[in-house]
Amino acid sequence: MMIRPTTIAALVALITLTSAFQTPSNTRIISTTTLFSTPPERTTDQPPKPPLSTLVKRVAVAGATGRTGKLVVQQLLSQNVPVLALVRDTDKAMSAFDPTNELLTIRKTDLGSKDDVITAIQEGEGVDCAMWCATGFSDAPDQSIWDKVSAIFGFATNSQGSIDAVGLPALGEALAKSPKRTLANGSDKSAPLPKVVMLSSAGVTRPDWTDEKKSALEGCAGIPIVRLNPFGILGVKKQSEEELRNCGTEYTIFRPGGLNDKWPKNSRPIFSQGDVAVGRINREDVATILVDLLSTPEATGKTFEGVSIANSDGYYPPAESLSVALDRLILDKDGVSEDVARATYAIMQQLLPGEKQAAAELAMGQTYEQLDKEEIGRLGARGTEEAPIVKTA
Ligand SMILES: NC(=O)c1ccc[n+]([C@@H]2O[C@H](COP(=O)([O-])OP(=O)(O)OC[C@H]3O[C@@H](n4cnc5c(N)ncnc54)[C@H](OP(=O)(O)O)[C@@H]3O)[C@@H](O)[C@H]2O)c1
Known part of the structure; x- marks a missing residue:
């Protein structure tokens, strides 16, 4: 199925979609302005995608023992795709996975060392693409602060020893000269497949927005992680993204909203651009998306956010393929x-969990449901959360 790419059309499709079905009662109505017009033309001439195991020789997974990385490795192995797991703790990897699985190679790798990462890929017997699921810092001055930040935010880093800023571009550099990956199934798509897929985060650009934009898009700029931005983590991730874009290899950058293992899985991902998405997504769905991206040429050269809406009562199952949604998105170079970002914001805010729809009122650690019920979150009231001191990058 082919779609002519325009993001405005994608927004129209989202609106049309939400209003076209006969909806259950008590349904959220999504509204927008009349900025948008013609939906894209569709054709049905796309051949089916071959199995991933025929498109990939071996995938290097950085951060393979992390909560999302582990799911990525499991999904790759279940699709008979060989994996090179780049880990800092081989014992942890041996207990997380079946070390007798012949498709799996575990390699101790210092992700904060460019040489170590490049050597791991070069010696990785056929590695032709990579997934970045790691985040962290290699020179943590105080491990207890690191643990605390990790527990609160799900990730942490600092500008000095960020593994993201070193290991991620090193993956890109190591794969830049390897042969182009394509679907090679008779598809007329000219875009190559991504060689490096980065798991980034929604919100990375927001600390750098102008005051005017922060105020206009407060539902994005005022969420706790952006407001507190511990250790300048968002800026470091933004810089790492930029290094990947400039390293000369085909890439895709996926920025999920809040990773939440209680959020329903097998949900419909909603992709958007402009860094205006706020919401939740289950790590299992993130892993499914990341693995799918390896065989989705429509994702190459693009950065996009993703949250999900629950597939309750069989409504809103995930689409059969990511291609249609991602084809509509804009290439980073363009x-x-x-205008598109602000219009997208107007829609995405209506997909927020809960009823209050006031993400900027959340305290760190407080859920949307707690906000609705006026309950305090696990880290205390807004403004008094036990969050670490903010440092700028
Ligand atoms: N939490 C959220 O709501 C959220 C939202 C959007 C995006 N994200 C992003 O999603 C990504 C994955 O999140 P997650 O929850 O799966 O992360 P996670 O469970 O904390 O996993 C992080 C991985 O990085 C590895 N790592 C950390 N420091 C390292 C170092 N110095 N050297 C080598 N490896 C190191 C960890 O290794 P070990 O296994 O040995 O600890 C682990 O495998 C992160 O990049 C995060 O920024 C998170």
Whole structure:
């Protein structure tokens, strides 16, 4: 199935989709302005995608023992795809996976060392693509602060020893000269497949927004992780993304919203651009998306956010393929205009969990449901959360 790419059309499709079905009662109505017009033309001439195991020789997974990385490795192995797991703790990897699985190679790798990462890929017997699921810092001055930040935010880093800023571009550099990956199934798509897929985060650009934009898009700029931005983590991730874009290899950057293992899985992902997505997504769905991206040429050269809406009562199952949704998105080299970002914001805010729809009122550690019920979150009231001191990158 082919779709002509325009993000404005994608927004139209989202609106049309939400209003076209006969909806259950008590349903959220999504509304927008009349900025948008013609939906994209569809054709049905796309051949089916071959199995991933025929498109990939071996995938290097950085951060393979992490909560999302582990799910990525499991999904790859279940699709008979050989994996090179790049880990800092081989014992942890041996207990997380079946070390007798012949498709799996575990390699101790210092992700904060460019040489170590490049050597791991070069010696990785056929590695032709990589997934970045790691985050962290290699020179943590105080491990207890690291643990605390990790527990609160799900990740942590600092500008000095960020493994993201070193290991991720090293993966890109190591794969830049390897042969192009394509679907090679008779598809007329000219875009190559990504060689490096980065698991980034929604919100990485927001600390750098102008005051005017922060105020206009407060539901994005005022969420706790952006407001507190511990150790300048968002800026470090933004910089790491930029290094990947500039390293000369085909890439895809996926920025999920809040990773939440209690959020329903097998949910419909909603992809958007402009860094205006706020919401939740289950790590299992993130892993499924990341693995799918390896065989989705429509994702190459693009950065996009993703949250999900629950597939309750059989409504909103995930689409059969990511291709249609991602084909509509804009290439990084073309840029997302302010108008598109602001219009996307107007829609995405309506997909927020809960009823209050006031993400900027959340305290760190407080759920949307707690906000609705006026209950305090696990880290205390807004403004008094036990969050670490904010340092700018
Ligand atoms: N939490 C959220 O709501 C959220 C939202 C959006 C995006 N994200 C992003 O999603 C990604 C994955 O999140 P997650 O929850 O799966 O992360 P996670 O469970 O904390 O996993 C992080 C991985 O990085 C590895 N790592 C940390 N420091 C390292 C170092 N110095 N050297 C080598 N490896 C190191 C960890 O190794 P060990 O297994 O040995 O500890 C682990 O495998 C992160 O990049 C995060 O920024 C998170």
